[in-house]
Amino acid sequence: MSRILCVVQDFLSDEHREKIRQAADRAGFTPYFFTSDQRDAAKEYLKDCEVLYANQADVLRDTSASLRWCAAASAGADAYCADPSLFPNPDCMLTVSNVYGATISEYVVMVTLELLRKMTYFREPLRRHEWLVSPPIRSIKDGDFTILGTGNLGRTIAARLRSMEARRILGVSHSGRKVDLFDEVLPVSQLDTVLPRTTFLIMALPGTPETVNILNRERIALLPPEAYVVNVGRGNAVDQDALMDALNRDAIAGAALDVAVPEPVPADHPLWETKNLILTPHISGNMALGYTRDENVRLFCKNLLRYANGDTPSGVVDRARGY
Amino acid sequence: MSRILCVVQDFLSDEHREKIRQAADRAGFTPYFFTSDQRDAAKEYLKDCEVLYANQADVLRDTSASLRWCAAASAGADAYCADPSLFPNPDCMLTVSNVYGATISEYVVMVTLELLRKMTYFREPLRRHEWLVSPPIRSIKDGDFTILGTGNLGRTIAARLRSMEARRILGVSHSGRKVDLFDEVLPVSQLDTVLPRTTFLIMALPGTPETVNILNRERIALLPPEAYVVNVGRGNAVDQDALMDALNRDAIAGAALDVAVPEPVPADHPLWETKNLILTPHISGNMALGYTRDENVRLFCKNLLRYANGDTPSGVVDRARGY
Numbered sequence: 031m032s033r034i035l036c037v038v039q040d041f042l043s044d045e046h047r048e049k050i051r052q053a054a055d056r057a058g059f060t061p062y063f064f065t066s067d068q069r070d071a072a073k074e075y076l077k078d079c080e081v082l083y084a085n086q087a088d089v090l091r092d093t094s095a096s097l098r099w100c101a102a103a104s105a106g107a108d109a110y111c112a113d114p115s116l117f118p119n120p121d122c123m124l125t126v127s128n129v130y131g132a133t134i135s136e137y138v139v140m141v142t143l144e145l146l147r148k149m150t151y152f153r154e155p156l157r158r159h160e161w162l163v164s165p166p167i168r169s170i171k172d173g174d175f176t177i178l179g180t181g182n183l184g185r186t187i188a189a190r191l192r193s194m195e196a197r198r199i200l201g202v203s204h205s206g207r208k209v210d211l212f213d214e215v216l217p218v219s220q221l222d223t224v225l226p227r228t229t230f231l232i233m234a235l236p237g238t239p240e241t242v243n244i245l246n247r248e249r250i251a252l253l254p255p256e257a258y259v260v261n262v263g264r265g266n267a268v269d270q271d272a273l274m275d276a277l278n279r280d281a282i283a284g285a286a287l288d289v290a291v292p293e294p295v296p297a298d299h300p301l302w303e304t305k306n307l308i309l310t311p312h313i314s315g316n317m318a319l320g321y322t323r324d325e326n327v328r329l330f331c332k333n334l335l336r337y338a339n340g341d342t343p344s345g346v347v348d349r350a351r352g353y
Numbered sequence: 354m355s356r357i358l359c360v361v362q363d364f365l366s367d368e369h370r371e372k373i374r375q376a377a378d379r380a381g382f383t384p385y386f387f388t389s390d391q392r393d394a395a396k397e398y399l400k401d402c403e404v405l406y407a408n409q410a411d412v413l414r415d416t417s418a419s420l421r422w423c424a425a426a427s428a429g430a431d432a433y434c435a436d437p438s439l440f441p442n443p444d445c446m447l448t449v450s451n452v453y454g455a456t457i458s459e460y461v462v463m464v465t466l467e468l469l470r471k472m473t474y475f476r477e478p479l480r481r482h483e484w485l486v487s488p489p490i491r492s493i494k495d496g497d498f499t500i501l502g503t504g505n506l507g508r509t510i511a512a513r514l515r516s517m518e519a520r521r522i523l524g525v526s527h528s529g530r531k532v533d534l535f536d537e538v539l540p541v542s543q544l545d546t547v548l549p550r551t552t553f554l555i556m557a558l559p560g561t562p563e564t565v566n567i568l569n570r571e572r573i574a575l576l577p578p579e580a581y582v583v584n585v586g587r588g589n590a591v592d593q594d595a596l597m598d599a600l601n602r603d604a605i606a607g608a609a610l611d612v613a614v615p616e617p618v619p620a621d622h623p624l625w626e627t628k629n630l631i632l633t634p635h636i637s638g639n640m641a642l643g644y645t646r647d648e649n650v651r652l653f654c655k656n657l658l659r660y661a662n663g664d665t666p667s668g669v670v671d672r673a674r675g676y
Contacts, residue, residue, distance in 0.1 A: 132494050136466055136517070143463035147641075152633065159625045161617030161634040164641035171455050172644060193516035194459075294484030302482045310475065311484040318470075318487040321495060 035059040035334070036079040038089050039103060040066050041317045046327045050083075053331035057338035081337065083330050087116060095119045099337055103326050105130045105183065105315065108237030108264065111352040125333060125345040129325035130315040131186030134262050137314035138187050138232060139194070141286035142170060145258040146230075150284055150306045171195040176224060178202045178244070179234035179263060180209045181353070187234055188212055200224065204240065218244070225252035230260075236353035237264035247272035250282070257282045262314045265289040274304045288314040358382040358657070359402040361412050362426060363389050364640040369650045373406075376654035380661035404660065406653050410439060418442045422660055426649050428453045428506065428638065430670040431560030431587065437672070448656060448668040452648035453638040454509030457585050460637035461510050461555060462517070464609035465493060468581045469553075473607055473629045494518040499547060501525045501567070502557035502586060503532045504676070510557055511535055523547065527563065541567070548575035553583075559676035560587035570595035573605070580605045585637045588612040597627045611637040 035054050042050075047063055054061040059081065064072040066086060076082070076092040083101045084090070087109040090100060097119050102110055107126050110116065117124075144150070146168040155162050173196050177184045180201040188199050188211040198213050202224055206217030216224060221244075225231070231253070235241040245259070245268045253259070259282065261268055270291060276282045284306035293312055295301050301309055317323050333343035347353060358377050365373075370386055377384040382404065387395040389409060399405070399415040406424045407413070410432040413423060420442050425433055430449050433439065440447075467473070469491040478485050496519050500507045503524040511522050511534040521536050525547055529540030539547060544567075548554070554576070558564040568582070568591045576582070582605065584591055593614060599605045607629035616635055618624050624632055640646050656666035670676060 132492060133490075136492050136494065137470065139517075140463060140466035140470065140472075143459055143466075147460065147463065147636070149463075152636075156625075156632070156634075159618075159620040159622075163634075164636040164639055166643070167456075167641045169455060169459050169642055169644060171459065190517065194462075194513065295482075297482040299482075302479075309479070311479075311486075313470070313475075313487040316487055318490045319492055320489070321492060 032060045033058055033081075034075060034079040035061040035081045035083065036064070036072060036075050037061055037083045038064045038066060038069075038072060038076075039083065039085050041085075041103075041323050042327070043323075046323070049327055049331055050334075053334050057334045059334070059338070081334065090116045090118070093118055097122050099123045099125070099343070101125050101127070101330055101333060101343070103127050103330075106237055106264070107347040107349075107353055111238075111347070111349050114349070117349075123343075124347040124349055125343050126347055127326050127329055128182040128345055129322055129329055131183055132325075133319040133322050134183055134234075134315040135186045135190040137288065137310075138260060138262060139170070139190055141260055141288075141308050141310075142191075142230070142232075142258075144308055145260070145284045145286060146170065146173070148284075150308065172197045173230065174198045174200075174228075175230045175232060176200045176202065176228040177212070177232045177234060178221075179236070180207075180212060180215055181234070181236065183234040183262070184232075185209060185211055187232055200228075222249065222252060225249055226254060228253060229256050230258050233259070233261040233263050233267055235263040235267050237266065238352035241267045243267070243269055245269065245273070250276050253282050255281060255283065259285040261286070262288050265291040265293065270301065274300055274307075277307055278305045280305070284308070286310070288312055355383045356381055356404075357398060357402040358384040358404045358406070359387070359395060359398050360384055360406045361387045361389060361392075361395060361399075362406065362408050364408075364426075364646050365650070366646075369646070372650055372654055373657075376657050380657050382657070382661070404657065413439045413441070416441055420445050422446045422448070422666070424448050424450070424653055424656060424666070426450050426640075426653075429560055429587070430672075430676055434561075434670065434672050434675040440672075446666075447670045447672055448666050449670055450649050450652055451505040451668055452645055452652055454506060455648075456642040456645050457506055457557075457638040458509045458513040460611065460633075461583060461585060462493070462513055464583055464611075464631050464633075465514075465553070465555075465581075467631055468583070468607045468609060469493065469496070471607075473631065495520045496553060497521045497523075497551075498553045498555060499523045499525065499551040500535070500555045500557060501541075501544075502559070503530075503535060503538055504557070504559065506557040506585070507555075508532060508534055510555055523551075545572065545575060548572055549577060551576060552579050553581050556582070556584040556586050556590055558586040558590050560589065561675035564590045566590070566592055568592065568596070570598075573599050576605050578604060578606065582608040584609075585611050588614040588616065593624065597623055597630075600630055601628045603628070607631070609633070611635055 062075045077094045081099045085103040180203040201212035201215035250272045286308040385398045400417045408426040503526040524535035524538035573595045609631035611633045
């Protein structure tokens with residue numbers, strides 16, 4: 031029996047499928063394609079498949095011990111790591127797709143400029159057709175930024191801010207290991223000393239037990255009143271109640287959240303009406319950009335050939351650590 | 354009698370005034386400082402002044418034939434060139450301050466991303482607290498842009514888009530002369546052949562008779578349905594009625610106007626409710642950014658020393674041409 035590749039994805043074009051077919055052929059795999067609403071039809075193939083290219087973690091429940099590699103189309107591994115029993119094969123390799131930097135970094139630039147240029151100040155007056163004089167604003171050029179998270183996403187954001195002539199970019203990560211593009215990287219143990227001198231905080235963290243509530247009430251209180259906060263990682267990294275309090279009291283200058291708890295944010299949730307908050311419906315890093323879709327498929331095909339050759343694909347996740 | 358410098362500006366800090374004082378001292382000038390509401394007190398100094406650093410053209414009416422150089426704090430010369438009788442000395446030199454690139458280019462990046470990422474699609478649903486899935490979006494990375502105007506402003510915008518990995522930047526200018534940062538520059542006589550293949554048009558033109566209504570109804574009709582238009586030059590460069598028609602009919606995908614006719618836009622003007630239009634109250638290039646204010650003073654001081662040494666200051670305007 032030939033080796034089986036199951037693809038359960040909703041975003042693929044005919045061209046994408048053809049690329050995957052060609053790569054599978056070269057790698058010695060027979061590919062079977064399904065969308066997320068064809069899970070019943072997929073079952074008999076999933077139980078025998080060796081490689082799975084998926085965009086939903088619970089597809090794993092239909093796999094068996096024969097699954098050797100699960101290639102997630104997402105950049106985050108949290109949904110795949112939260113419950114170890116998801117993987118019938120405990121030694122199954124998990125990879126994520128680090129292809130969202132282009133779209134997320136452009137989202138970050140957009141909301142960073144919206145915050146620095148005080149667009150929330152204009153929001154209601156513009157709706158009332160009022161032509162206002164601008165209050166003092168700040169710029170990315172010559173600005174200082176702190177990025178929490180120096181992984182693929184944090185680095186892409188740093189590169190973009192650097193290209194726009196940011197003056198100083200400080201990274202904060204688990205290890206504090208120096209990374210190119212950052213002027214300095216400090217370990218998360220020093221976060222409390224970093225926050226009082228942070229005037230723009232960008233959170234680009236994976237969802238792990240360590241990052242839950244990392245920006246808690248005490249830490250939000252350490253930020254100066256001119257500080258802005260942007261979160262494009264996971265919603266549970268921020269104490270939302272404390273953030274809303276700080277914004278509504280002008281204890282910080284503004285924030286942009288593309289992720290929240292829960293998602294979707296219910297219509298009656300106070301986040302929607304929080305002062306100086308830009309709230310968007312998890313649009314920074316999805317499949318809306320063609321580049322992201324193409325790169326996702328390109329990366330999977332490249333990784334499939336590496337896997338078939340006995341090499342390690344890129345994006346391998348330490349499932350115990352969660353990223 | 355010592356040579357007189359009159360400064361009529363509202364944005365100066367004590368530090369700025371001190372810098373101007375020091376430069377004036379080195380240049381052999383006695384400086385007199387006024388704000389725009391001190392015009393009566395300024396009169397007796399304006400009539401004898403040789404150099405004027407102003408931010409409103411009609412201050413010129415209080416000057417005399419002794420005025421040799423008017424340094425405008427703005428980047429646009431149109432208000433100073435519209436009426437030649439403004440200058441009591443017909444040979445008076447006029448300079449503008451090309452220091453707005455940093456703030457205007459960040460504004461352009463902001464609204465470009467807002468348009469490409471379909472933020473106008475989310476505008477009303479977000480107000481109704483609706484959490485939507487994103488429609489297909491585009492990015493600056495790998496995107497194609499046409500910039501109408503390759504002067505200081507157009508070049509700064511091109512540099513910023515280039516740093517964000519735009520694929521191709523086409524310039525259109527009066528002369529069609531090649532400029533660094535642009536892949537190609539075409540003369541305005543070829544504009545009609547450029548527009549049908551333009552999917553993002555950025556207008557950064559000076560206000561001159563040649564640029565009035567340059568994007569007229571016929572030319573708007575040449576743009577493809579996926580095209581976006583951004584105008585940060587002068588409002589009268591666009592046929593606003595035709596632009597509103599095109600937007601409301603989905604004949605083009607969206608637009609952002611920071612300049613309009615008239616300004617302020619009256620509360621009952623249809624621009625406010627035009628589909629897929631981002632309208633902002635002339636905030637892209639004012640004095641709201643500290644960098645712009647500092648650079649304005651720095652440039653004036655540098656130019657004052659050049660002038661005193663018999664050299665030509667930067668930013669000299671051909672008053673007959675208007676830029």
